Amino acid sequence: MVVHERDPYNAEPPRSALAGGPLTPADTFYSRNHGPVPEIDAASWRLALDGLVQRPLLLSLAELRERFQEHTVAATLQCAGNQRSGFTEIRDIPGEDPWGPCATSTARWTGVRLLDLLTAAGLKAGAEHIAFAAPDVSQLADPPQPYGASVPVAKAVHGEVLLAWTMNGAPLPRVHGAPLRVVVPGWIGARSVKWLQRITAQRKPSGNYFQATAYRLLPADADPAAVGAHEGISLGPVALNCAILRPDGTVRRIAGPAEIVGYAFAGDDRTVARVDVSVNGGRTWSQAGVDAPIGPWTWQYWRTTLDLPEGEVEITARAWDSTGAAQPESAAHLWNPKGYANNSWARLRLNCSR
Template identity: 60%
Template structure:
């Protein structure tokens, strides 16, 4: 399996399919190094020869297309966007501590990363194909065939036409000023900023304009079920399909269960609002939420990236629980309790971040 450098510092949960999250140090930078960028896969990583690859654009379009990589790069202007991608299962490990979630990857807070992406605007390609008025959704199909699906099928999903036609959505062939790595979807992937990573389909081979959302297994799998539901015995209508990411934050420093001197301590982390929202405020507490300190918050690079924050807090001797919560530009705030967001697939955990530390007198 060709994953250069991936074994050095990331937390590897599985090797086949390869699933690994970024370490805290990598998450402290605005741009995540390629070798530390998180990976979420549902099958073995496919290796596709660029010279034989073709992208099909079909469905409810006036002019179906079949494009080679050279045609794609020469036919459409190259565009770029700095965007944060996040797995829908990020911070699932916290939910598992509340109640077990069998068969799911126990992600910590590192199933999130930010890169500078370059490629063609999906909107330009769709305009060239001529999307018909009755098309309401744009579906994507990758080359990675997953045995986890029932029945086995390529990974896929869809987004509404309105999102697909937005200028920020790219068909990316480059990442952090390098050719898109095989591990991250080469030769081409979709990048859907502000939405769960599952909609940014890798190893892209087909784009289909259609009246209804994708019926791909993973379009349906990535949905929130009621807490009492059996995930193996549900209907599509039982879940809320995931798209835009909800406001959340993470504490990067100090580390989990750190041993620290009491007194003034710098606490740092990141927050991410998702969709086209920004983080407006981050609060941090050392007294179980009785009082809150406002953190210093970096401005966003654009609408599609995380924001880093920091606060100097006076930690008392003994055991302390740090709590951080973020607010977004719609005034939405993270819920306080994990129990309110627990669900049987462990998706979309945006409860307030909590971290246990011990301070010496």
């Protein structure tokens, strides 16, 4: 893993580790944390569901399994700061981890649908947001507080949103949220709250620091230390993006035919329709083959074979989604003081010899 911080632990896999297949092993799955990973006794743990509901719930893990039907969803999670390193090449972003293109991973998640719990509790009129609370206290928040986030009811009642206890057919690892985590497919990973303890139906979005202040897209000239809560754009659905996984840029390449492999991810309920690849910095393009997704909420692999010229080579990739939207060319036009949502063209520089 490429470790950006050890306390809290934040790490992403190298490019080559994601090139092997559409599902990411748990020990290779990127890890984004805002505080220490909590130790939770699964036997005494309880999930509370309260707020604007007719029948508040308090459930053990065993009761969740007994009362509600089990569902499995394949979903890609992606950090909102994915590819922040492309921004730091333009201008420094103090205090933020320099994530590369691999703060992205895919798993099969098994658990219960959030919709089923909300139906059992009975949402009251006026409930417009579903908030999630966890026990991991973050010193990054002002003031320090446990992590929390929310999603609109319109997203929460979609059947793909899970409360998961299994990852790729095995018990959910502690670092990835055991005993229970939220999985919000198509949205930034910050909304898929780990170590879930409480769900609250409410009129307004969560007032937690990580919903109201962090994970918001600010104008390029804004001072993050001076802005107030709820300023900027609240990040939700993932923006269309792609990355080059192989070659990975770690070894000197031989000029000539080379297979180029990567991922593309459209986010929300969109799919990737096309990927173009260039080996001359975007002067000419070749259309890559794009694999079908393993589910409606996952990334898609793309691949092509192109001749790498001798000398300095820049491989560039760009994607289109099912709505016809395309990635923007330049990270410079997207730069923001927190380094979120860099979905500009993917670029990888190589030195090729004969």
